[in-house]
Amino acid sequence: MASGFDWVLLLLAxxxxxxxxxxxxxxxxxxxxxxxxxxxxxxxxxxxLQSLAMRREDMGVVYLAVLGLEAALALGFSVLLFREELSVARVTAVVLILVGVALLRRT
Structure with missing residues (x-):
C-alpha cells in the first residue's frame, strides 16, 4: 500500500x-x-518523481496510476487551455481508466 508521500509523488509526476x-x-x-x-x-x-514512487511499489501499479492521473489531468488541461471538446465519451473513457487504476491498486 502506497504511503501518503508516494501518492503525492504519483500526483506530482x-x-x-x-x-x-x-x-x-x-x-x-x-x-x-x-x-x-x-x-x-x-x-x-x-x-x-515516478521513479521515486516506484521504490516501494510495483512498477505496473505505479506506472498505470501515473498514466491514469495524467489522462484525467490532460483532458482537463485540453478543455481549459485549448478549448477542446469535452464529450460524454471522453469523460467516460477517463473515468474508466481511473476505475481500472483503482481496481489494480486493490489487487
Missing part, C-alpha cells in the same frame, strides 16, 4: 507529464525552442 503535454502542443513539433525545453524538462522531472 502525473502533473509534470500532463503539463509537459501542454508545452509539447505549444512547441509546434519541436520547432519552438522554449516550449520544447519546457516539455523536455517537465517530462524529465515527471520521470524522476
Amino acid at each position: 502525473a502533473t509534470c507529464f500532463a503539463s509537459g503535454g501542454i508545452f509539447m502542443k505549444l512547441a509546434g513539433g519541436v520547432s519552438r525552442p522554449l516550449p520544447t525545453l519546457a516539455f523536455l524538462a517537465l517530462f524529465g522531472l515527471g520521470a524522476v
Whole structure:
C-alpha cells in the first residue's frame, strides 16, 4: 500500500507529464525552442518523481496510476487551455481508466 508521500509523488509526476503535454502542443513539433525545453524538462522531472514512487511499489501499479492521473489531468488541461471538446465519451473513457487504476491498486 502506497504511503501518503508516494501518492503525492504519483500526483506530482502525473502533473509534470500532463503539463509537459501542454508545452509539447505549444512547441509546434519541436520547432519552438522554449516550449520544447519546457516539455523536455517537465517530462524529465515527471520521470524522476515516478521513479521515486516506484521504490516501494510495483512498477505496473505505479506506472498505470501515473498514466491514469495524467489522462484525467490532460483532458482537463485540453478543455481549459485549448478549448477542446469535452464529450460524454471522453469523460467516460477517463473515468474508466481511473476505475481500472483503482481496481489494480486493490489487487
